[in-house]
Amino acid sequence: MAMGESVSEDMAWSLAWGVGGLLLLAWALRTLNWAWWTPRRLERALRAQGLNGTPYRFPNGDFKENIRLAKEASSTPMPLTHDIVPRVLPFLRRAIDEYVPRVTIMDPELVREVLSNKFGHFGKPKGSPLGRLFLRGLVSYEGEKWVKHRRIMNPAFHVEKLKRMLPAFCACCSDLMSRWENLVGSEACYELDVWPELQSFTGDVISRTAFGGSCEEGRRIFQLQAEQAELLIQTIQNLYIPGYRFLPTPKKNRLKAADREIRALLRGIIKKREQAMKLGKASNDDLLGLLMESNLEYYQEHGNKNAGITPEDVIDECKLFYFAGQETTSVLLTWTMIVLSMHPSWQVRARQEVLQVFGERKPDFDGLSRLKNVTMILYEVLRLYPPAVFLQRQTYKTMKLGDVIYPPGVTLLMPIIFIHHDLNYWGKDANEFNPERFAEGISKASKDHVAFFPFGGGPRICIGQNFALLEAKMGLSFPLLPSPNLLPAQPPSPRERPTTRRPQCRAGEQRSVCGRSIELKLEERRRMAAQQPQQQQQVANSFTSQFAVMSKAQLYDILSQMKALIEQNQQEARQILIDNPLLTRALFQAQIMLGMVQSPKVMSNTQQALQQPQPAQVGQPQIVHSLQTVPAKVGEQSEPGSSQSLLSARQQHPTQPSISLPLASGSSQSLLSARQQRPTQPSISLSLASGSSQSLLSARQQHPTQPSPLSEPQTKGFLNLQVPSVTPIQSSQIQNISQPNPAAPHYSNLPSHLPMISVHPQQTLQNPGLFNQLLQPPFPLQPRQVTMQPFAIQFHPQMPHSLGLQPSSASQQLLSQPLFHSGITPPSSFPQGQAPHPSQPPQHLYQVGSSHMGTDYGTQVSTSMQKDRGAPWVLGSSEITTVGTQLPGLPPMISGQIATGAGGQPPRPPPLTPEMEKALLQQVMGLTPEQINLLPPEQRNQVLQLREMLK
Ligand code: HEM
Incomplete structure (x- = not known):
């Protein structure tokens, strides 16, 4: 008996060892395949086509080198310049510089082709398994699931719905302003770091707009998500080891606990909302309500109980709102403030415009749609500092792009930031801040209108772009208004501000947030006499x-x-x-x-x-x-x-x-x-x-x-934006300094359209921004991918070949479409955010949440904006003449003295001799109509009056 027992025990052990050994072998083979065979195979395939690049190094590819260069780049303070590419993506920059010919995907036309996802053969890389565990939703789906979710979510982002969210935007802005006023208090001068302020502002906006009345719970949810994001980034920044996600580390345990709490809270909110909807008491003005409403309609339309999305799906989408929408917009706002502080004349223009449009009243939708200078500024900031610095796709099957044939599994990277800074498309002043280039719209801003795509493009264009722009305009307008107690800032000079209250990222700091360095200085000031x-x-x-x-x-x-x-x-x-x-x-x-x-x-x-x-x-x-x-x-x-x-x-x-x-x-x-x-x-x-x-x-x-x-x-004043002069902006502060798969050897092909390959171990970036890390996860699915430098859409292997993402008609349409606009305003032919669906009529279908967007300034928030775009965007309108276009060379005395004389107001100062006066009058009479038109309205009137009198 005892012997029999011991035999069976031995057998059990042997079996266990055998199974264990087999499992280990399978894991080892899989890992080897992922870390060696696949990258090598893909590398060979690409090299065979003449692509150049760094050789794949086991097991990390270029990861170490990437980290080294990133550290080096951030070890010194960054000068105040808009040429941020070498700082943000040093490895990629060098790779591109060194390895010519380079990637075709640097060509915006090819970007368009990839993003249009023709035939559904370019898909998104799967990303980190851990990330997928906590962040799902629209951004991570493919195929039919994506189609369904996108269709259900689109209505929530329509302009008419966004209008309903304006009060929530407004309330958040007012709260922010009050907070700043309180911070200033009785102090004569107060400096604050705007990055965390704006982060919490955009978090607040998402909380309120997502959950409306339940915004307290919403805030808790977003706190937990912020914590999750931080933990996720820390976790996925480590070298990826297959199977690692199953190890229960303290960070992962905390992640899971936070996830459980979030889901419980969301379930509670959704349940309450469902009940309210049944009783007809729900006001569906928030994203959650709109999503549920749309889901209900979808379900009714299809007459099938399972047609819509499940409550768990709704939870995932709500979580995504935060991840996708919070940091991106705060980055945009923060950079805008930095940039305006560096370019006071544009700050003047923006303020003038805001004052002109709103006076002292709170910004409203129609007014926001008329802010052309502000819009131009935001575009230019999105160009120079795109919150998402690159996009990635993966080839799902063998694909020809340009002259190169890509085998399945190749990661293509589309460096938005490079193309946005490319001298070939933007001219010699590509690295300068010049919103004027957008004066005639996005399509005329660059040599190739496809060269601007901060919101991506094609069917997967950012669903929240209008939301973001509306929020950004609102968030920018408020500080520029003469808010009752908000005191204006005074630009500091280096010696005047020996201390900064919240110094920005210093050299060497590895935080990956953008704009951490900006500070606003609010200073008590005397009454602005703008209205006097x-x-x-x-x-x-x-x-x-x-x-x-x-x-x-x-x-x-x-x-x-x-x-x-x-x-x-x-x-x-x-x-x-x-x-x-x-x-x-x-x-x-x-x-x-x-x-x-x-x-x-x-x-x-x-x-x-x-x-x-x-x-x-x-x-x-x-x-x-x-x-x-x-x-x-x-x-x-x-x-x-x-x-x-x-x-x-x-x-x-x-x-x-x-x-x-x-x-x-x-x-x-x-x-x-x-x-x-x-x-x-x-x-x-x-x-x-x-x-x-x-x-x-x-x-x-x-x-x-x-x-x-x-x-x-004064009791009134303005916020003045200024860059702290002592510590310049650090690249490490740039949000989403995420670097594309650092481990990936890079193969570049530029003029020759030969890609720059980089075989990478799906390592995350050193400074991954939330957006790039989570929305565009750098971890591909198995097998490991070969990354072409810039642009490649990736379809993962499990994606059915005939996904129907792009019905043939749609595909043809896409192919024939010449451009897409920066994700902002795709040409009508470029199906923006529209999942091709058999039941959808071809044209309007492709205008998802962005259906209202025009063909150019797609970022405009509404149809009304679009309508307004034409005239107000044309230079030469009054605000332009009053702001930036002070007539150089025009002797300025015409305004003061002549007005004095003409208006019979205060007497002329004694020193003006008759001769001088005569000269001045002659000047006035000699002004051409064009010159007069260029004067600020008040001066113009004075001049006209005077000329009338003198006739
Ligand atoms: C300045 C602000 C924003 C920028 C620059 C931005 C940028 C982008 C980009 C580039 C993509 C495409 C990713 C890809 O093709 O791989 C994207 C997708 C997405 N964005 Fe945004 N975004 C912003 C704000 C928002 C906001 C406010 C929301 C929601 C409230 C949002 C929700 C989404 C979602 C759900 C997707 C996935 C769309 C899909 O896959 O169909 N974004 N965004």
């Missing part, structure tokens, strides 16, 4: 009176300092003068007073400058040229005891004219100290001279239509 032209007039007159009482030496002194600035940095000086018309006018006036400019000559010169700008002088304020004639050593001419008074014009904020004009008395040691702070933040400050000086002028950069604060304390 009278005050502006007074300021102008004060300027004039200041100059009137100065001695010649003092005037020379000021002019010479301006001249020094011009010599030092002509561009900056030009901008200062354009942005500070009052200062410009005063300087011009000083020249007249000093006899440096003869009146008649001034006039003819001016006209000449206006009418026939010299090549070298185009865009140069007239004053710049005349100042170049100021004697170099004016100090020698100074009267004893006079001027060291300082005219230090610091460009602070164009819309925040805070000229303080303590009257110069007596000695006035004025000094024009124009400091060049940094290239992107020219700063003029007109401040008090030390010692004897009653400072003459303390003029901050103003905007003509934004009068400056006077003595009265």
Whole structure:
């Protein structure tokens, strides 16, 4: 008995060992196949076609090198430049630089082809198994399931539905503004790191818009999801080992616990909503309600109980809203703020437009659709800083793309960020911030309109793009409004802000968020006199009176300092003068007073400058040229005891004219100290001279239509966006600095359209952003893929060949379609977000949530926006002339003095001799209609009135 028992025990053990051994062998073979045979096979297939690239290295491919380069790139502070590619994707950048010929997928036309997913043979890589465990939903589905989900979800993102969410957007913005106001409190100055602020803002927006009344529970859900995301990223950043996901590590246990809690909460919300719907009490204005409504309709349409999606599916989609929509939009908003702080003139334009459209009322849908400057700015930010830096697809079967035949299993990578920065498509200023390029729409912004696709393209274009743009416009408009207690910021100069409250990512910091470095400075400020032209007039007159009482030496002194600035940095000086018309006018006036400019000559010169700008002088304020004639050593001419008074014009904020004009008395040691702070933040400050000086002028950069604060304390102000000057933006702060499969050897093919292969072990990126990590998971399914550098859609093996994703008619249509627009506005032929479905009529079907979008500015949020697009987007409209297009060379005195004379308002300052006045009047009379049109409305009226009087 005992012996028998021991025999059977032995047998059991042997069996167990045998089975264990077999399992181990199977695992080993599978791993070997994944980590060696498949990558090598694919690599050979691609090399055989002439593709070049790094050789596959077992087991990590280029992973280590990628990490090394990423660390190296982030080890030094990043200069304030928009050329972020080498920083964001250093490995890929180098690979492309080194390995020519490169990937065809750098060609936007091929991107379009891949994204159009013709015949359903390009699919998404499967991504990390762990990621799939926690993040499912539309983004991860393929085939029929994707078709069904997309159709059910589309209606929730229609414009009409988005309109219903506006109150929720508004409430979130108001809360944010109140929070900032409270933070500022009684402090004169407060700096805050906007990245976490905006992250929580967009989280709040999603919570409210997804769950409406249940937003408290929604917030808890999103907190848990944020935690999950963090844990997921940490987990999947490690080298992928098959089977690893089954090991119960503390992180994974926490992930699962959070997942259970989220699902329980969501189940509760859905149940309540179902009951309310049955009783007819549910207001389906939130994403959840809209999804459930649409699901019900779908189910009724098909008359089949199982036709719609299950509650578990709804839970997955709700979770996805957060993952897909929260970080992407906060990245967009944060970068927009950074960029506006670097480009004050665009900040002025945006603010002007917002003020013009909304005044002091809260932004509404129609108004938002008319914000063309804001839209142009957002497009340009999406171009330079796309939240999703690349897309990936995988070949599902052998596919020919360009001249290359790709075997199944090849990962194609489409680096949005590269194409968005490509000089070939965007011109020499590709790395510059120039929203103007979008003035005539997306299709005219680049040489190839396919070159802009921040929201992807084709059927899988971002379903939430309109939602995101609406939110971004709203989120941007609020801080630009004269919110009652929100105080404006003041651009810091390096020495003025020795500390930053929340320093951004420093060199070497490996966080992968974008914009962590931006800080806003909210500073108590005097009342903006934007609505008080009278005050502006007074300021102008004060300027004039200041100059009137100065001695010649003092005037020379000021002019010479301006001249020094011009010599030092002509561009900056030009901008200062354009942005500070009052200062410009005063300087011009000083020249007249000093006899440096003869009146008649001034006039003819001016006209000449206006009418026939010299090549070298185009865009140069007239004053710049005349100042170049100021004697170099004016100090020698100074009267004893006079001027060291300082005219230090610091460009602070164009819309925040805070000229303080303590009257110069007596000695006035004025000094024009124009400091060049940094290239992107020219700063003029007109401040008090030390010692004897009653400072003459303390003029901050103003905007003509934004009068400056006077003595009265203000209760209103604007948020001013500025980049902290001390610590530049780090690449590591750039969100989604995810790098495409670092482990993958890269094969590039550029001009020759030969791809750059990279055989990779599906390793995640070093700095994966949520979006790129989770929406576009870098972990392919088995087998390991060969990654072509930029663009490849991947269909995984389990995808049926005849998925019907693209019915033949649709495919043909796609093929014939020339362009798709940046995911934003796909051409009608490019089925955006529409799952081809046999039951769908071909055309309108393909206009999913984006059906309302036009063919160009698809990012527009509504039909009304689209309608509005035409006219308001055309340059030359009033806001453009009032903001950015200060007429260079136009002597600025026409606004102040002439208005004075014409309006019979305050008397002209004494120093204007009849001769000068005559010259000025001649100038006014000599203005061409075009020049007059370029003036700000107020000045224009004044000029017209005066001309009328003089006739
Ligand atoms: C600035 C903000 C956003 C950007 C730049 C962005 C970008 C993208 C991109 C590039 C894709 C395509 C991925 C691919 O083809 O592999 C995508 C897909 C998607 N996005 Fe967005 N997105 C943004 C905001 C949102 C928002 C607010 C939501 C939801 C509330 C959302 C939900 C989705 C979903 C569900 C998909 C998957 C669509 C599908 O596969 O059919 N996104 N997004």
